[in-house]
Amino acid sequence: MRDQTDELTQELYELAASAAPGNGIDVARAVREGRVRLRRRRFTALGTVAAVAAATAAVSLLPTSSDRALRPAPAATQASAFPALDPDPLVAEASYGWLPADFNDVSYVLVNGRADVRVDGKVPDGGVLGPIVWLKVYPAGTTPSTGQPWYAGGPRQYRVEAPQVGGRPAYWVGTSPTTASAGGGDWYLRWQTADGRWAELHASSLQGADAQQILHRIAEGVVVARRAIPLPYRINTVPAGLRLGSVDFLEGPRMLPGEHVPWSARITFQVDGMYFTTIIEPDRPDSAKPPADANSKIIQTKPICIRAHGLKLCTYSLYGVDAYRTVGGPKAWLKHFKLLGTEQQNWTTRVLR
Incomplete structure (x- = not known):
């Protein structure tokens, strides 16, 4: 198992790839996505991590x-x-079906040997960040858990029941037994797929009273099937x-x-x-x-x-x-x-x- 230093280094390079391709540095996006992704690695110095992520993006x-x-x-x-190395280095386990009209750009990012699928929504007028939805499928035999803290010293995660997706069990990861949101415009929806694995949608900056309905409808359209990109x-x-x-x-x-x-x-x-x-x-x-x-x-x-x-x-x-x-x-x-x-x-x- 890699030590935490090596894991942080690798995660920061993946973060750099997902936040700002090319020679630019989207620091605001790196900070936001770094907060969500790296806090689950139990690092508490979020400001330091964001600064390192910004530096790493400037490779x-x-x-x-x-x-x-x-x-x-x-x-x-x-x-x-x-x-x-596999000759096909970028293989996604699932793809989007239905997406809202203002979600157009679909991207693929290799994370810990798994290609997560990202789709970006339109940036609102006068805004800086648009909504982002990430799709991933957990490996066979892996059951995502709740109950642990969102980050070291932070509030715990709760499983909040959700309507079924495709006739199979689903739940939100929330901040209380009755709060489906992860806070700050973040949502996590998990459901069991037809082959028994668990899939997850993570929405960032998805605002509005219909955010849950939108994410649930996206989940209903997800196609779980391996595809080399x-x-x-x-x-x-x-x-x-x-x-x-x-x-x-x-x-x-x-x-x-x-x-x-x-x-x-x-x-x-x-x-x-x-x-x-x-x-x-x-x-x-x-x-x-x-x-x-x-x-x-x-x-x-x-x-x-x-x-x-x-x-x-x-x-x-x-x-x-x-x-x-x-x-x-x-x-x-x-x-x-x-x-x-x-x-x-x-x-x-x-x-x-």
């Missing part, structure tokens, strides 16, 4: 001269295939010793104001405690990007990028070039990618070869 941070080596440089290894790239053989950190495919603009791409795909690997991230997104002229924020306190290094087939492929790491020693450097790493263009019918689920 292109340049270490200062006093930080020269965050990790010792790993020794080079011979190239080999992915013997321990096609991605716009393929990776050839890489040096042994790499461990898959996270994979995601996100739809819709989720960057700082002015940053808009229709989708973004990200894959992160870990080697010797260091992570490096590669992002694929539709190419666009540099003039289409917003100007850099002159007041930003974040020191960023320019990522290494290539362009082909209407796509832009970039890689960068919080740990600098040392993270790429095993793969021969950032430019050598990008040569392992084959870009498949912008048309989704040409994408593949067999990503790791």
